[in-house]
Amino acid sequence: MEDLSAFGVDAWWVIVIKAVLVFGVLVVLTLFNIWLERRIVGRMQHRIGPNVHGPFGLLQSLADGIKLALKEDIVPKAADKVIYVVAPVIATIPAFIAWAVIPLGPAVHIPFTDTTTPLQLTDLPVAVLFILAVASVGIYGIVLAGWSSGSTYALLGGLRSSAQMISYEVAMGLSLVAVFMYAGTMSMSGIVTAQAEDLWFALPLLPSFIIYTIAMVGETNRAPFDLPEAEGELVGGFHTEYSSLKFALFFLAEYINMVTVSALATTLFLGGWRAPWPLSMWDGANEGWWPVLWFLGKVIGFIFVFIWLRGTLPRMRYDQFMAFGWKRLIPAALIWIIGVAVVRQVRLQGGVDTRTLIIAIAVVVAVLLVLALLPERGSVEPEADEDPRFDAFAAGYPVPPMPGQRMPEEREIVAVAGSATFNTVAGSASNTGSTTSETATSEERRG
Amino acid sequence: MDLYVPILALGLLAAGFAVFSVGVSAFTGPKRYNRARLDSYECGIEPTPQPAGGGRFPVKYFITAMLFIIFDIEIIFLFPFAVAFDVLAWYGVVEMFLFILTVFIAYAYVWRRGGLEWD
Numbered sequence: 001m002e003d004l005s006a007f008g009v010d011a012w013w014v015i016v017i018k019a020v021l022v023f024g025v026l027v028v029l030t031l032f033n034i035w036l037e038r039r040i041v042g043r044m045q046h047r048i049g050p051n052v053h054g055p056f057g058l059l060q061s062l063a064d065g066i067k068l069a070l071k072e073d074i075v076p077k078a079a080d081k082v083i084y085v086v087a088p089v090i091a092t093i094p095a096f097i098a099w100a101v102i103p104l105g106p107a108v109h110i111p112f113t114d115t116t117t118p119l120q121l122t123d124l125p126v127a128v129l130f131i132l133a134v135a136s137v138g139i140y141g142i143v144l145a146g147w148s149s150g151s152t153y154a155l156l157g158g159l160r161s162s163a164q165m166i167s168y169e170v171a172m173g174l175s176l177v178a179v180f181m182y183a184g185t186m187s188m189s190g191i192v193t194a195q196a197e198d199l200w201f202a203l204p205l206l207p208s209f210i211i212y213t214i215a216m217v218g219e220t221n222r223a224p225f226d227l228p229e230a231e232g233e234l235v236g237g238f239h240t241e242y243s244s245l246k247f248a249l250f251f252l253a254e255y256i257n258m259v260t261v262s263a264l265a266t267t268l269f270l271g272g273w274r275a276p277w278p279l280s281m282w283d284g285a286n287e288g289w290w291p292v293l294w295f296l297g298k299v300i301g302f303i304f305v306f307i308w309l310r311g312t313l314p315r316m317r318y319d320q321f322m323a324f325g326w327k328r329l330i331p332a333a334l335i336w337i338i339g340v341a342v343v344r345q346v347r348l349q350g351g352v353d354t355r356t357l358i359i360a361i362a363v364v365v366a367v368l369l370v371l372a373l374l375p376e377r378g379s380v381e382p383e384a385d386e387d388p389r390f391d392a393f394a395a396g397y398p399v400p401p402m403p404g405q406r407m408p409e410e411r412e413i414v415a416v417a418g419s420a421t422f423n424t425v426a427g428s429a430s431n432t433g434s435t436t437s438e439t440a441t442s443e444e445r446r447g
Numbered sequence: 448m449d450l451y452v453p454i455l456a457l458g459l460l461a462a463g464f465a466v467f468s469v470g471v472s473a474f475t476g477p478k479r480y481n482r483a484r485l486d487s488y489e490c491g492i493e494p495t496p497q498p499a500g501g502g503r504f505p506v507k508y509f510i511t512a513m514l515f516i517i518f519d520i521e522i523i524f525l526f527p528f529a530v531a532f533d534v535l536a537w538y539g540v541v542e543m544f545l546f547i548l549t550v551f552i553a554y555a556y557v558w559r560r561g562g563l564e565w566d
Contacts, residue, residue, distance in 0.1 A: 004450065007449075007450055008449030008450040008452070009449070010453070015452065015453045015456050016456060018453065019453060019456040019457045019460050020460065022457060023457065023460050023461065023464070069471070069472060069475050069476070070475055070476055070477075071472075071476050072476040072477050072478065072479065072484075073472040073473050073476045074484060074485065075485075076485055076486065076487055076488075077485040077486060077487075078486075078487050078494070085469055088465065088468075088469060089462070089465040089466060089469060092461060092464070092465040093458060093461045093462050093465055095461075096457060096458070096460070096461035096464075097454060097457055097458050097461060099457070100453060100454040100457045100458075101454075121453045121454070121456075121457060122450050122451070122452075122453040122454060123450065124450055124451070128526075129523075129526060149487070150487055151487035151488060151489070151494070152487070152489070152494075152495055153488065153489070155504070159504055159505075159508050162508075163507075163508050163511045163512075166511065166512065166515040166519075167511060167515065169515070169519070170515060170518040170519065170522065173518075173519070173522035173525075173526075174518075174522060174525070176526075177522070177525045177526065177528075177529045178529070179529075180526060180529035180530050180532075181529040181532045184530060184532070184533060185530060186526065186530055235488065235490070240488055241487065241488060244472040244475075244476050245468040245469065245471065245472035245475075246468075246469055246472060248468065249465060249468055249469070318565060319564070319565035322511075322563070322565045323563065323564075323565065326514070326558075326563045327558065327563055330518070330554075331554075334547055334551065337525070337543075337547070338543075338544055338547065341532070341539075341540045341543065341544075342540060344532070345532075345536065345537055345540050348533060348536070349536070349537075
């Protein structure tokens, strides 16, 4: 099925060079992304952003990293020492390892040698599954960091973070099923090849792509889903107690995870390292080292979307966020899988004309839309007038009414005004009336 | 097995880097310890005493973890089905529909019983 004969045959020094290159690309890309984020968010907020250190401020992130290394390394008294130290390591290693199977380009000729090797460290028949598995291991780092810190904020942040990541990992995994149906393989290079023969999967599988894009933002704890780092509630979340380079490692892991999910999206939905349409007219576009450029361009496009979202959207509430993941994304993904399976099988058997196919797709999309727009049962706010229990003095001291609630006296006035025939007079009288009656009732209560 | 050796190489590199970073920060930074600094951070007030062993946490997280296991297993079964989709033909579609339906019943039950509600 998939052809992996190009992989697993490299000499040891080629493996070492490629591993060091992947490692270097990730570290440099992280430094670049941090700078890019600060610059773009700065522009969006009518600021300039860092522009002092190096050309365009490019060395700012490096300077910050060195500064962090020179900060005091604190292990809190209440922390579980061993796990507290190991947690950042557990979070960092899987972030790097996931890149072992990301294809950066086709087979290239290594300069100064006569060796040819694919621009991909290795490939597996189960490469995508491998990435998902490795990403799950990274969650251990976060939950252990939160647990071992011995701090309330860190514990809550770690729990939230892990609950959020596993919830959105389900939606992410389900969104990929349709891609495997079309590609017929789970190997990364195989999926890239499948998209060369067909369209980019983002087009025929648009709902999958949308679900994946939402899930990848939730998976990486980024705005508007950055609830584990909700400063107003949890200070810094799971890394509240971390300082110095241990904190830097969590930061690094988070940014690498961003790049990883972007690279996965590029490979699975946007044709991987293959040139986009106008460029693909040029014959040499998909050969040699050029594809690295297309690949990085697509990945940085996704990174820009991440930054754009952060600059635009406010943070969601936790219950809304979990409800969205479990009650919207997952059923939508399941229904989409069934729809794709039926439509593709019908096409493979070749028994149905295009019109029926389009109608079938329309039905699936309609079901998806209805499901997504269905109002939550019981989420409607109760009407103010149907709630007679509001009592301003229930707690022993006066409290203002909640939004939608009315003072009992005010309700009486409204009722009187409604029954009166001359509304204008009643309306003008109600202002003064309400004040007097309010004072009267308050006096009564106090008496 | 040769396919997995490069992963090991990258893993060793990453592990070396991470362990080095954690280790070196103990030497590069200043050491001016005092009692308040070693306390848990709680916005400047005396930290709440932590129960031994991390204490208890809301059962909601536990339910979420259980649900995740169920759905993750469902995904694991769906992946091979998707890869072998063209070979299995209609048999595969019907089988997977029944499988998804089975899990969906459990899912609907959890939803109905309020397992997906956060307050």
